[in-house]
Amino acid sequence: MDENLISINKLSFGYGKELLHKDINMQFNRGKVSAIMGGSGCGKTTILRLIGGQLKPNSGNVNVDGKVVHEQGREGLRNIRRKMGMLFQHGALFTDLSVYENVAFPMREHTDLPENVIKDLVLLKLNAVGLRGAHKKMPAELSGGMARRVALARAISLDPDIIMYDEPFAGLDPISMAVICDLIRSLNDALGATSIIVTHDVAETFSFADYIYFLADGGVAAEGSPKQLLASKLPFVKQFIHSEKDGPVPFHAEAPSYQSDLAL
Amino acid sequence: MNNILNFFEKLGASARSSLSGLGSCARLFFLTIIYSSDSFKRFNLTIKEIYFTGVLSLVIIIVSAFFVGMVLGLQGYYTLEKYGSSEAIGVLVALALVRELGPVVTALLFAGRAGTAITAEIGLMKTTEQLSAMEMMAVSPVARIVAPRFWAGMISMPILATIFSMVGILGGYFIAVLIIGVDDGAFWSQMQANVDFHNDIVDGAIKSIVFGFTCTLIALYQGLVAPPTAEGVSRATTKTVVISSLSVLGLDFVLTSFMFV
Numbered sequence: 001m002d003e004n005l006i007s008i009n010k011l012s013f014g015y016g017k018e019l020l021h022k023d024i025n026m027q028f029n030r031g032k033v034s035a036i037m038g039g040s041g042c043g044k045t046t047i048l049r050l051i052g053g054q055l056k057p058n059s060g061n062v063n064v065d066g067k068v069v070h071e072q073g074r075e076g077l078r079n080i081r082r083k084m085g086m087l088f089q090h091g092a093l094f095t096d097l098s099v100y101e102n103v104a105f106p107m108r109e110h111t112d113l114p115e116n117v118i119k120d121l122v123l124l125k126l127n128a129v130g131l132r133g134a135h136k137k138m139p140a141e142l143s144g145g146m147a148r149r150v151a152l153a154r155a156i157s158l159d160p161d162i163i164m165y166d167e168p169f170a171g172l173d174p175i176s177m178a179v180i181c182d183l184i185r186s187l188n189d190a191l192g193a194t195s196i197i198v199t200h201d202v203a204e205t206f207s208f209a210d211y212i213y214f215l216a217d218g219g220v221a222a223e224g225s226p227k228q229l230l231a232s233k234l235p236f237v238k239q240f241i242h243s244e245k246d247g248p249v250p251f252h253a254e255a256p257s258y259q260s261d262l263a264l
Numbered sequence: 265m266n267n268i269l270n271f272f273e274k275l276g277a278s279a280r281s282s283l284s285g286l287g288s289c290a291r292l293f294f295l296t297i298i299y300s301s302d303s304f305k306r307f308n309l310t311i312k313e314i315y316f317t318g319v320l321s322l323v324i325i326i327v328s329a330f331f332v333g334m335v336l337g338l339q340g341y342y343t344l345e346k347y348g349s350s351e352a353i354g355v356l357v358a359l360a361l362v363r364e365l366g367p368v369v370t371a372l373l374f375a376g377r378a379g380t381a382i383t384a385e386i387g388l389m390k391t392t393e394q395l396s397a398m399e400m401m402a403v404s405p406v407a408r409i410v411a412p413r414f415w416a417g418m419i420s421m422p423i424l425a426t427i428f429s430m431v432g433i434l435g436g437y438f439i440a441v442l443i444i445g446v447d448d449g450a451f452w453s454q455m456q457a458n459v460d461f462h463n464d465i466v467d468g469a470i471k472s473i474v475f476g477f478t479c480t481l482i483a484l485y486q487g488l489v490a491p492p493t494a495e496g497v498s499r500a501t502t503k504t505v506v507i508s509s510l511s512v513l514g515l516d517f518v519l520t521s522f523m524f525v
Contacts, residue, residue, distance in 0.1 A: 052400050081402035092397035095389075109403045151397075 005030045005162065005194045006051060011060035013043070013050060019058065020046060022218040033188050033195040035205045037240070038215035044198040045089075047215075048164045051196070052084060053077045064162070082110060085155030089167040091147040093139040099126070099150050100135040106157045125153040128190075129183060145176025149183070156187055163188065165197040169204055177201075181208055202241055206230070214240065289485045295406050296414050296484075302404070303411035310412040310419075317378040317413070317480075318420030322427070324373055329361075329428040332369060333435020336360055341440055350440075351450035355458040357436030358429075362459065362468045363524065366429035368516050371475035374421055375508035379483035382413055383504040386487025387497035395488075410484050417483075421476025422469055429468070467523040474515060479508045 006028040013021045020043040028034045036044045049055045050062050053069045062069045064080050072080060093102050103122045107113055113121070126132045129149040139147060148168065155163060165184065169177050185208045188195040199205050205212065206226040214222040214229070214237060222229060222237045229237055238244070255261065303309065340356040386409060389395050395405045433455075440446040459465070483504045490500035 054396065054399060078402045081400060084400065086397070086400045088393045088397055090392065092393035094394055094397075095392070106401050106403075109401065109408075 003029055005065055006196070007063045008047070008050075009060050009063060011050065011062065012058045013046060013055065014058060019218060021215075023060065024215075024218075024220060026213055026220065026223075028194055028196055029211070030194050031188075031192060032210040033185060033197065033208060034211045034213070035197045035199060035209040036213050036215060037198075037200055037202070037205060038221075039200065039240075042215045043218075044200075044215060045166050048086065048166055048196065048198055051162075051164065052081065052086065082158065083161045084164065085158070085160035085162070086164045087148070087151050087155045087166065087168055089170055090144075091139070091151035093142075093147055093151055093154070095139050097139075098135070099131065099137050099139070099142070102139070102150060103135075103153045103157050105154065110158060121157070125157050126150070128156070128187065129153045130179070143176075145172050145179065148172065148176070148180060152180070152183060152187070156191065156193075159191055159193075161193055163191075163193050163195045165195065165199070167199055168197060169199060169201045177204060184208065202243070206241075285485075288489070289481060292406075292410070292485050292488065293481055296411050299404055299407035300411045300415065302407040303415070309408070310415045313412045313416030314420055316381070317374075317416045318424060321374060321377050321420070321424060324377055325370060325424050325428050326431050328369065328373060329366075329431035330435040330438075332365055332428075333357060333361065333432035333437075334439045336365075336432070337436035337439030337444075340436070341444055341446065350446055352454055353436065353440045353446055354433075354451035354453075354455035357440070358433055358455045358459050359464060361429040361432040361436075362464050364468075364516070364520070366432065367425045367468055367471035367475055368512060370421065370425040370428045370472065371479055371512040372509055374417075374424060374476070375479045375483070375505055375512070378417065378420070379479050379504045379508050380501045382417075382480070382483040383487040383490070383501050384497060386410075386413075386484065387490035387492075387500050390488065390490060391492040391494075391497060410488070413484060414480055417480025418473070418476050421479070422472040425468070425472035425475075463524075467519075470523075471516065471519050474519065475512050478511050478515060482508045482511065 004027040006026075008024055008026040011021055011024045012019050024047075026036075026047075036047055038044050046055065050057055051064065051069065053062075053072065056070045061071075065083070067076065067080060069077070069080060093099075094105065097105065100122055103125050104118050107118050107121060123132050123135065126135055129152050131146060131149055131153065134142065134146065134150070139150070142150065152168075163184075168180050168184065172180065181204050184195060184197065187193070197205065197209065206229075209226060211225055212223065212229055213220050216236055222232060222234050224232070230241065232238065336357045337353060340353045340360075341350055344350045344352055344356065386395075389409065395409070398405050398408060437451060441448050441451050486500040486504045486507070490496045
């Protein structure tokens, strides 16, 4: 069995004429928690969408378990996606369904399990994220952290091989953040899954990730284990980890000279 | 010279964007048909949507229909009376409703009530990434979200138009017979003798099916292409009403010219 469950090979992608990613290579090992970090707008979430087949690369490919994602037809893509669970930035819970129905949704869509089995499984998944008691609530009644946990229970409802997290810590209070951190690691290990986290929260990610990629300027600026990256002398990595406001990533956006703008 | 060129450039760009929109809308329709079999297997989703688009539109349809019928009764009576044929009021009210006002006014109300709700709901689902989440769960949003709403609109619209015509006729009856005092028997018998099942009722039903198709597809399409922002959803909702209303009125003229002329 290949050690890499997902590999991104010489991938280039852009929304318009300008490329967001240029010749990127990444490998995500089985059973590991990998993180993709980088500043806002550097295309972290786009990588997840390319892995999920929601976007097609301009060149290169994404390979999931030996299959090139963008070459798959409707059925092939469906099979790949059935092995994936994704936690969206704001949970993306179905607002017209209760917490229980949200978690049951993938089971009802993809299995013929009887109702009593679905009930047991839903309560099991909700228990794993600590929200069994909230199964009757509607998404509008949940706090941001709770919604994220319910979405996580939904993402793992079919025991996926790959779990992708899009900014799982954004907008959470420190307690919810610690809970999500703990859940990502424990669910990954309990399910034997491969997790990919897109984030820009340094402290949390460095505390539990196995491998980290830093994206900048359309490519992978640095990669390695948290320990290796903490010891890195690369200016970009140092600026990012220590939250320095100026450095390789400039404070000012690209602009004509200040004098010409002020007509001096 | 430049102004003229700019004008033609803008005209061309707008024609191209309209055509491309029409093409995407047609593509959505074919995708909906392809995914309809998945959707029919779980018809309870369509029934739920029929409740939202059809049953919940009943109040506005019934109240509007009764008032439209009453106005037709009043206006018709005063005009027909001048020619000494006030007994024909039943025919006038029935034909006006079954052929034109039933399908057209129902479609306009449908676009305003159910169409905007569909656009806003799908637009917000897109904004909050619910459609993306569904796609990532290997569930097609066309099968789960679009197809049930499409068929609910197609089923609800002709039923609503029929109810509109029936209630409108009762409104006309209330004014003409109960208030003004036109002969009860003449009201119904003239209607019975002059309203043809094939030429009037079936043609009216065909109109309502065409309008149901148009309004529902426009509402679904606008929701799906709405930019994922508050402003984008609000604009899409407005577009649904404007485009649906204009399409219904334009199509009504075309259909009328084929059916009744």
